[in-house]
Amino acid sequence: MNIKTAITITLASVLLLTLFSTQARAQNLGQSAGSLVFNVSLGGNQTLSYTIFDGGSADIAYTVSPPQYNPVGNNINPTVTVTPLSGTLQPGQQTTVLVSVSMPATDQVGVKWDGIMQVLASTNASNPGGAVIQGGLGKEVIIYSNAPPPKKGFSISSQALYIIAGVIVAVVVVCAAAFALKMRKPAARKRGGGSDEGTQKRIAALEQELKSLKGKGK
Amino acid sequence: MYADRSRILGVAIAAGIASGVFLALLALQLGVQVAYATNQIAPNVILSLTVPAGCEISLNTQSISFGTITASQNSLTTSQNVLDTNGGNGGAVIAVSGSNWVSGGNNFGVSNTVYSSSSSTSYASGTALTLIPANTAIVVGSSSSTNVWFGLGIPAGQVASTYSQNIIITNVC
Missing domain, CATH: 1.20.5 (Single alpha-helices involved in coiled-coils or other helix-helix interfaces)
Known part of the structure; x- marks a missing residue:
């Protein structure tokens, strides 16, 4: 085997290894469909959930970004908490994401907030001179403020x-x-x-x- | 005396299966040593399985590059693409967001990056990228793929350097 043949074989091996690695890294993050619609009383809270899963052949490390809402005049944005905020899914594994909303007691009734929550596949890629592309899933989170329920002790049927x-x-x-x-x-x-x-x-x-x-x- | 025996069943759902409720009849095959009462109900079990609708995401690349663009110039068209594949059984709408372009202490705004569903969109006609996720109205159907195309413009007077940006692409469903 001469040097030229050895180099050719080495390059071919590297190419195949690179292709195999690219295939092995294939990630396929999934989630159950449907928006999360909250109807929260002033001063109250509500929790909804949905499922995310790994539909690919490789582990997926993920992080969660809670929805961002533009401020609504004379109202404080409701507080949104998500559990878990990060984790790793193995192929075929699924997990439940809990989303809780707390509505300020001083807000007005009938206000709507609409934002997108993200579950992003983690990446450590860097690309000086260009853009790093990060993929993930978006979940529309809609929140309505409702009137508080009657106080206990004064309720009349x-x-x-x-x-x-x-x-x-x-x-x-x-x-x-x-x-x-x-x-x-x-x-x-x-x-x-x-x-x-x-x-x-x-x-x-x-x-x-x-x-x-x-x-x-x- | 006959010992009670239980069995745990597992079900694997193939990718791309349509959402819905699936039923199956599990007929138990009993050994000859099992005794029946005359009025015993046939030992069949109805299995019920609900497959929810869902979407998935897989991108063909983790980076795009626009090459070298001088200040006050742009990429002319949305020239760089990312292929978004949805392997789920439900459709999705693509949302995008990004960060500002940064190079050390120099930076310029996220909105200098534009996107489109077509490669032939002029830079001026592209939709500006935002910091907060925006619904692109680009639909990626179940078990299908769609491209998102990006273009870039450099503000006049921008300091020459090697800048980088993060772009987030999500399938919303």
Whole structure:
């Protein structure tokens, strides 16, 4: 074997080794589909989860970047915490990512935040004079602020509200009936007594007319 | 007396299987030594398996280079590509973000990098890269691949140096 043949074989081996290494490093990071939609009461918190997995043939070290939200006027952005923040998945392995949202108590109701959370495959690549490309998965995280629930101890069930409303209606009806009855009696007394001045004058006029008729009859 | 015996079953889901609920009937084959009661229900087990929809990501490269570009010039078109492969059973939308270009104490903004779904997009028509992940509206379907093309412009007066940047490509689903 001469030197030229040896160099050729060595270069071919390096090329094959490089190709094999490239194939062996193939990473395929996956996740379950669907946005995470939070409806969080003011001062409250909520936790949702989803699954990430390694669908390739090599280990995948990953890091998690929580979603970034642009500020909403007069509101404090909710706090988002993610568990785990990093880890390593083996081929075929999956893990659950927990996302928790805490809503400030002083925020307004009906505010929406929308951002993308990232699970990125770790890389130690460097590329002076160019860009390093890092791949990963994005999960849309949408957060709505809701009204806080009624305070405990003062909560009234809808059934109790119906009973209270019924009692109030009954009391009003009874009072109205009593009032109407009371108003009816003086009116009746007025009609039967004939004590007003107009009636007296009319009676006097009728008596006078009766007298004149009697006089004519004589 | 017959001893109770249990068996743990495992299921492997092949890549690219469509999402949905799958059912299977597992018929147990019993040995001759097993005694039946006359009213015994046939020892069959219905297996239920739910395969959720999901997306995956695999990129063909970990770096791109724009060569040498002088100050106030640009790459003319979105000339550098990254092939994004989604091996999952559900589609995804590509989101991109990046960092500022840095070289020691010198730097220039992330937005000087632009992207497009086409290689023929002029630099001026490309969409500027941002620090926060942005939805590109570029769809990569299930079990398919899509290119994202990048271009670069150098601000006028930028100090000559060898700059580098990080670009993040994610499949959102």
